[in-house]
Amino acid sequence: MDDDGLVAALLSGSDTAARELVTRHSPWMLAVSKRILRDPVLAEDCVQEALIAAITKIATFEGRSSLKSWLHRILMNQSLMKLRVRKRRSEDSIDDLLPEFYENGCRIEEVGSQYRTPEEILGSRETVDLVKQHIEQLPESYRIVLQLRDIEEMTTAEVADALELTETNVKVRLHRARSALKSLLEPVMRGGGS
Amino acid sequence: MNALRRTALRNWLHGVMFKSVPLMINCREFEGFILEYLEGDLTRRQSFVFETHLKVCRECRDYLTAYQTTTDVVKRVFQDEEAPVPETVPEDLIKAVLEAKNAR
Numbered sequence: 001m002d003d004d005g006l007v008a009a010l011l012s013g014s015d016t017a018a019r020e021l022v023t024r025h026s027p028w029m030l031a032v033s034k035r036i037l038r039d040p041v042l043a044e045d046c047v048q049e050a051l052i053a054a055i056t057k058i059a060t061f062e063g064r065s066s067l068k069s070w071l072h073r074i075l076m077n078q079s080l081m082k083l084r085v086r087k088r089r090s091e092d093s094i095d096d097l098l099p100e101f102y103e104n105g106c107r108i109e110e111v112g113s114q115y116r117t118p119e120e121i122l123g124s125r126e127t128v129d130l131v132k133q134h135i136e137q138l139p140e141s142y143r144i145v146l147q148l149r150d151i152e153e154m155t156t157a158e159v160a161d162a163l164e165l166t167e168t169n170v171k172v173r174l175h176r177a178r179s180a181l182k183s184l185l186e187p188v189m190r191g192g193g194s
Numbered sequence: 195m196n197a198l199r200r201t202a203l204r205n206w207l208h209g210v211m212f213k214s215v216p217l218m219i220n221c222r223e224f225e226g227f228i229l230e231y232l233e234g235d236l237t238r239r240q241s242f243v244f245e246t247h248l249k250v251c252r253e254c255r256d257y258l259t260a261y262q263t264t265t266d267v268v269k270r271v272f273q274d275e276e277a278p279v280p281e282t283v284p285e286d287l288i289k290a291v292l293e294a295k296n297a298r
Contacts, residue, residue, distance in 0.1 A: 015292055015295075015296075018291060018292055018295055019288050022284060022287055022288045022291050023284065023288070026284055026287055031272075035272060044287075047287070048287060048290055048291065051287075051291050052291055052294045052295065055291065055295050056298060099225055099257065101221060101222045101225075102205055102209070104205070104206075104208075104209030104212075104213075104220070105209065105212060105220030105221055105222040105223065106205045106208050106209055106212070106220065106221050106253070107221035107222075107224075107225075107251070107253040107254055107257060108253075109253040109254075109257050110256075111252045111253055111256045112252075112256070113256070115259055115263055116263075117263070118263055118266040118267045118270065121263070121267050122267060122270055128271055131268070131271045132271060132272075135268065135271075146268065150265060150268045150269050151268065151269065151271075151272055171229055171230075174229065175228065175229040178261060178264055178265055178268070179261065181264050181268065182257075182260050182261050185260075185263075185264055185267070186260070189260055189263055189264070
């Protein structure tokens, strides 16, 4: 059954279609929710709630995007709601990982190194795991913006809306998150791998 | 001349140039334009100023290369997690969803 057929069957209230929806879409939904929440149990709850919401609201699916995109939006709303409710953890400062400058405004940066390409970095399981670990290391208020903008491909306006921030604030956090991650990934990019 | 003195001299020269040449920004100001440059949100004049700095500043060129590599890697690092449908069916989840669906 393709997604159009699945939607039609869900509209008629079919249990078989609901079963198919869960089987087909829950694996990627769980992966996305775990990335956002960093809590497997909370992520499972979230996927369950998102799937129930999708089945309940299937009549509102207009087919203007793919079923997967529509489910992704529902899942993001559920995950971000949980993230907002969850008690805020105290965060480490990100300042030590941001670019440094001399008094005259010149950048302090080691020059002349050959950087590995993204393909080279992503070509090894070991460095892929290191990149993921470094993303995890970012303070949550920065990590979540990086996650939503660069990984879940939401727009600045969508992220601002979801996190109840201004667009300027989203841009500032995104830039700082990327800069901090760049510092953390320096050894990986230069080929040191630690 | 040792490497440390060469770096100090280059920084001093850059500092003077960034301050005295028209339309030249320093690295700290350049930093504030990076995101908007990469997103295509700068005006033509701002882009010109940004790219002029980039041409003369090796530190910012290297920094921008690493920044873009980081962004590319982040965008692609989770692609392998778009998990295929597993062989085992998530029976607990199906049961919970069906119960909720049929209770409405």
